[in-house]
Amino acid sequence: MSATQQNVGLFPVSYRIGTGQPGAQSLALNLLVSTPQQQVTGNAAVTQATNPPLDIDSDVWGEYTYMTVMKPGVSKILITAQGNHGGPGSNSIINFKIHLVVGTDWREGVANYEYFDGQRWHELNNVPAHLLEVPSNVLQPFNPGPVIEPHKPVLPLYAAPIQGAIASGDLAQMKSLSAQARQQLEQLPQLRIAVDAAKTEISRSQSR
Numbered sequence: 001m002s003a004t005q006q007n008v009g010l011f012p013v014s015y016r017i018g019t020g021q022p023g024a025q026s027l028a029l030n031l032l033v034s035t036p037q038q039q040v041t042g043n044a045a046v047t048q049a050t051n052p053p054l055d056i057d058s059d060v061w062g063e064y065t066y067m068t069v070m071k072p073g074v075s076k077i078l079i080t081a082q083g084n085h086g087g088p089g090s091n092s093i094i095n096f097k098i099h100l101v102v103g104t105d106w107r108e109g110v111a112n113y114e115y116f117d118g119q120r121w122h123e124l125n126n127v128p129a130h131l132l133e134v135p136s137n138v139l140q141p142f143n144p145g146p147v148i149e150p151h152k153p154v155l156p157l158y159a160a161p162i163q164g165a166i167a168s169g170d171l172a173q174m175k176s177l178s179a180q181a182r183q184q185l186e187q188l189p190q191l192r193i194a195v196d197a198a199k200t201e202i203s204r205s206q207s208r
Contacts, residue, residue, distance in 0.1 A: 012033070025124070029098070031081075041060065043083070058085065062098075082097045082098075096116070099112045
């Protein structure tokens with residue numbers, strides 16, 4: 001199986017992690033999720049309006065897993081990642097770590113994260129995380145022909161939402177997502193082009 005085929009099932013998520021209070025620390029976490037490998041890559045920026053200003057940037061990579069529980073419990077997704085300058089292939093030291101737990105719709109959650117400011121590690125726990133709207137120029141899934149129609153900001157291609165529906169036991173949702181998956185599998189040629197473009201952009205960004 002080719003690398004392109006293995007990465008079918010990509011979607012972006014962007015989180016703002018923080019209390020939102022004036023002057024409080026904020027973490028911007030932007031990830032590209034690969035559902036077949038259950039992996040994530042992207043970047044993180046820890047900022048705060050202090051003197052001097054806090055600004056810690058990291059190239060991030062990691063994985064996610066489903067934390068499935070029996071009813072009436074609520075299933076969650078755990079995202080575990082780390083970061084540095086340059087990504088996993090660089091010799092740069094790790095300067096960022098995160099454990100983010102979100103719902104199966106990927107929208108709301110709580111994060112524990114650490115960052116290294118060049119002198120010491122700082123740890124923050126139980127910080128609220130909120131999904132941001134994806135910009136309008138991020139369009140998915142890809143339809144046949146030259147026209148690309150916009151959809152909801154976060155629309156996993158097939159694996160992640162179906163797994164979530166199975167975990168919740170929602171029959172109607174499983175049927176609906178299965179139908180969507182069949183449609184999108186028929187559109188693989190366009191999707192593979194998009195995956196190649198995303199991989200090229202990731203490589204270019206990590207080489208900076």
